[in-house]
Amino acid sequence: MTVLMTPRRRGRNSQLSAGWGTYAVLGVVLLLSMFPLYWTLVAASHDTGDISRTPPVLVPGSRLLDNLRAVFTRTDMRLALTNSLVVSTLVTISVVFTSTLAGFAFAKLRFRGKGALLGVVVATMMVPPQLGIIPLYIMMANWLHWAGHLQALVAPAAVSAFGVFFMRQYLATALPTELLEAGRLDGCSTWRLYWHVVLPVARPAAAVLGMLTFMATWNDFFWPLVAMTQQNPTVQVALSALQGGYVRDYSLVLCGALVSTLPILVVFALMGRQILGGIMQGAVKG
Amino acid sequence: MAVMTRPRPAAAHAALPVRRYRLDTKGAPYAFVAPFFVVFGVFGLFPLVYTGYVSLTGWRADTPGSESAFVGWRNYVALWHDPFFWNAVKNTIGIGLISTVPQLLLALGVAHLLNYKLRGRTLIRMGVLLPNVTSVAAVTIIFVQLFGRDYGMVNWLLGLVGVDHVDWQAGTWTSWIAISVIVTWRWTGYNALIYLAGMQAIPFELYESAALDGASRWRQFRTITVPMLRPTILFTVIVSTIGSLQLFGEPLLFNTSQTPTTGGSQHQFQTLALYTYDQFWQKFKYGYGAAISWAMFGIIALFVAVNLVAARRMRGVDAS
Numbered sequence: 001m002t003v004l005m006t007p008r009r010r011g012r013n014s015q016l017s018a019g020w021g022t023y024a025v026l027g028v029v030l031l032l033s034m035f036p037l038y039w040t041l042v043a044a045s046h047d048t049g050d051i052s053r054t055p056p057v058l059v060p061g062s063r064l065l066d067n068l069r070a071v072f073t074r075t076d077m078r079l080a081l082t083n084s085l086v087v088s089t090l091v092t093i094s095v096v097f098t099s100t101l102a103g104f105a106f107a108k109l110r111f112r113g114k115g116a117l118l119g120v121v122v123a124t125m126m127v128p129p130q131l132g133i134i135p136l137y138i139m140m141a142n143w144l145h146w147a148g149h150l151q152a153l154v155a156p157a158a159v160s161a162f163g164v165f166f167m168r169q170y171l172a173t174a175l176p177t178e179l180l181e182a183g184r185l186d187g188c189s190t191w192r193l194y195w196h197v198v199l200p201v202a203r204p205a206a207a208v209l210g211m212l213t214f215m216a217t218w219n220d221f222f223w224p225l226v227a228m229t230q231q232n233p234t235v236q237v238a239l240s241a242l243q244g245g246y247v248r249d250y251s252l253v254l255c256g257a258l259v260s261t262l263p264i265l266v267v268f269a270l271m272g273r274q275i276l277g278g279i280m281q282g283a284v285k286g
Numbered sequence: 287m288a289v290m291t292r293p294r295p296a297a298a299h300a301a302l303p304v305r306r307y308r309l310d311t312k313g314a315p316y317a318f319v320a321p322f323f324v325v326f327g328v329f330g331l332f333p334l335v336y337t338g339y340v341s342l343t344g345w346r347a348d349t350p351g352s353e354s355a356f357v358g359w360r361n362y363v364a365l366w367h368d369p370f371f372w373n374a375v376k377n378t379i380g381i382g383l384i385s386t387v388p389q390l391l392l393a394l395g396v397a398h399l400l401n402y403k404l405r406g407r408t409l410i411r412m413g414v415l416l417p418n419v420t421s422v423a424a425v426t427i428i429f430v431q432l433f434g435r436d437y438g439m440v441n442w443l444l445g446l447v448g449v450d451h452v453d454w455q456a457g458t459w460t461s462w463i464a465i466s467v468i469v470t471w472r473w474t475g476y477n478a479l480i481y482l483a484g485m486q487a488i489p490f491e492l493y494e495s496a497a498l499d500g501a502s503r504w505r506q507f508r509t510i511t512v513p514m515l516r517p518t519i520l521f522t523v524i525v526s527t528i529g530s531l532q533l534f535g536e537p538l539l540f541n542t543s544q545t546p547t548t549g550g551s552q553h554q555f556q557t558l559a560l561y562t563y564d565q566f567w568q569k570f571k572y573g574y575g576a577a578i579s580w581a582m583f584g585i586i587a588l589f590v591a592v593n594l595v596a597a598r599r600m601r602g603v604d605a606s
Contacts, residue, residue, distance in 0.1 A: 016402055016403060017402065017403045018399070018402035018403060018404050022399050022402050022404075023404075025399055026396075026399050026400070026404075026410060029396055029399075029414060030410065030413040030414065032471070033413055033414060033416050033417050033471075033475060034413060034416060036417075036425070036428050036429065036432065036471070037416070037420065037428075039428070039432070039439070040424075040428050043431065051431075051437070052436070052437040053437070054437065054442060055442060056437070056439055056442055098321045098322055098325075099322075101318045101319075101321065102318055102319045102321070102322045104318065105314075105315045105318035105319050106319065109311075109314065109315040109318070110315070111312070111315035111316060114315070117319060117323070120323075121322070124326060124330065124331075126528070126590075127330075127334065128528060128532055128583070128586060129330065130532050130534070130559060130579075131334060131337060131579045131580070131582060131583050132330065132332075132333030132334040132336070132337055132579075133333075133562075133566075133579070134333075134337060134340060134562075134566050134572055134575050134576050134579060135332070135333035135334075135336035135337050135340055135576070136329065136333040137566075138336075138340070138572065139329075139332075139333065155325070155329055156325075156329035156330070158325050158329075159321060159322045159325040159326055161322075161326065164319075164322055189310050189314075190310050190311065190314035190315075190318075191314065194318070215419055218421070219419075219420070219421035219422065219423075221421065221422050221423050221534075221535045222534050222535065222559075222563075226563075226567065235421075236421055236422075236423040236424075239421075239423040239424060239427060240423055240538075240539060242427075243423075243427050243430070243539055243542070244542075244544075244546060250431060253427060253431075254427070254428065254431065256427075257423075257424040257427045257428055260421065260423070260424050261420050261421065261424050264419055264420065264421070265419075268412070268416070268419045272408075272412040272415070273408055273412075275415070275419075276408065276411050276412060276415060276479065279415070279476070279479055279480070279483075280479055280480070280482065280483035281483070
């Protein structure tokens with residue numbers, strides 16, 4: 001993690017200690033950031049009657065387990081969680097693998113047309129994927145007959161222009177050229193160089209890319225809503241069905257929102273430091 | 287490729303390894319970038335281009351044989367005269383403005399505070415980023431409850447200061463404000479971290495010499511921090527613009543009626559992406575939906591161009 005996380009001791013205020021005013025304002029910001037999620041936990045642990053009271057309840061209740069049981073028995077949440085886990089895992093593995101491969105080629109290998117191809121990668125980052133959604137659906141539904149199946153979600157997300165660019169930027173500085181030359185002298189093929197030299201060096205950045213990809217895939221909404229069905233939903237699609245249902249049991253709906261968010265919160269708690277580093281590092285370079 | 291690995295005795299089979307080595311160094315780079323370009327070409331580029339073709343047809347999913355009905359520019363002419371399209375353009379730009387501008391200003395302020403030497407720095411930053419890792423669907427569902435008419439927390443708080451219950455979904459401005467709050471909540475912290483990264487790259491000497499010249503803190507912020515952050519600000523403005531013009535999940539799920547794609551009883555918060563979805567998914571109009579998609583692409587490109595020109599102008603003004 002050293003290269004990604006090197007603290008930069010420059011900048012205006014990093015020398016100045018914060019006063020109580022700064023802490024106070026940041027405290028309010030943090031409170032606003034966390035309150036909606038805290039309140040979700042509160043609502044998910046009461047029954048609907050309780051959360052419709054005035055003044056509103058503000059401390060967690062005792063019905064969390066009952067609500068959880070209801071979410072898993074009365075909705076497709078179990079299937080949805082499994083689907084999202086499968087899709088997000090496959091997409092993450094694929095994106096990390098293909099991005100590291102292409103990022104290595106763009107950072108360290110010589111080949112004709114490299115500059116132009118890298119330009120294409122950067123340009124595609126700017127194109128909103130939403131615009132091709134109708135033909136993509138036509139492809140999946142009419143031609144490949146993948147609509148409603150998980151491969152309809154995995155295939156289009158299997159590569160990422162951002163990922164290629166991210167890994168290229170990282171490997172260009174983190175991978176010593178001498179290391180590659182030494183490998184060549186030992187008779188390594190390019191593939192073997194990738195496997196034994198590049199991948200170990202790329203690991204910290206690959207972990208960050210993997211976490212970002214996993215969270216983005218887990219949270220993706222528009223395309224899964226189009227491509228999947230209520231019989232075979234992802235977590236986000238199941239959530240939207242819960243919200244649009246005829247029977248309104250708000251504590252159940254919010255319990256669903258809680259269940260769908262928990263895996264991401266766990267990932268964030270474990271890898272938050274690295275994710276922060278990835279976002280801030282990407283900002284300086286991008 | 288994977289087979290050719292161990293170094294061989296050079297003398298014995300010199301010719302073969304050399305040829306393989308050439309093939310490897312020439313071919314491997316292309317093989318390594320190929321997966322990206324193949325998958326992107328099939329599932330990214332092709333649909334985008336094909337949207338252009340579909341938009342010139344009268345393709346409807348409920349009318350067999352209509353996929354080859356070439357209608358020329360008729361979809362675009364219809365679009366030009368479609369009041370719902372212009373309504374969606376108005377809503378998208380309106381919601382985009384009141385969600386992007388306050389959000390970026392707030393982010394700048396938060397970044398300024400985060401840039402002080404803080405105890406528990408990493409935890410504070412993670413807390414600020416927390417809203418951004420939650421999903422649009424979950425967040426919108428949560429905020430729908432907070433903005434509820436009868437029992438919502440927001441109306442309860444407003445009631446404490448004597449404001450009557452607001453029906454947030456019903457009005458144009460109220461629905462725009464509520465949706466903007468959702469967007470702002472999710473993205474302010476992310477942008478603050480981007481600004482923070484930019485601020486930390488500004489050389490400290492600039493501030494030292496300004497302080498020696500007697501410049502106040504506010505003046506330092508205006509004359510050093512903001513100008514030095516300009517590329518970062520431009521980046522966030524463009525990314526937020528592109529994002530806000532594609533707003534979809536928030537307006538869809540904010541609507542708790544049985545016809546969520548309408549964007550409210552008066553279509554008061556139906557955005558362009560939502561209107562595309564409505565035409566394509568609810569009304570089965572593939573051709574017309576594709577035309578809206580292309581129009582959206584044009585609008586996004588226009589806004590990005592305006593951003594870039596404005597950025598150049600501002601730089602010109604500073605220089606003179």
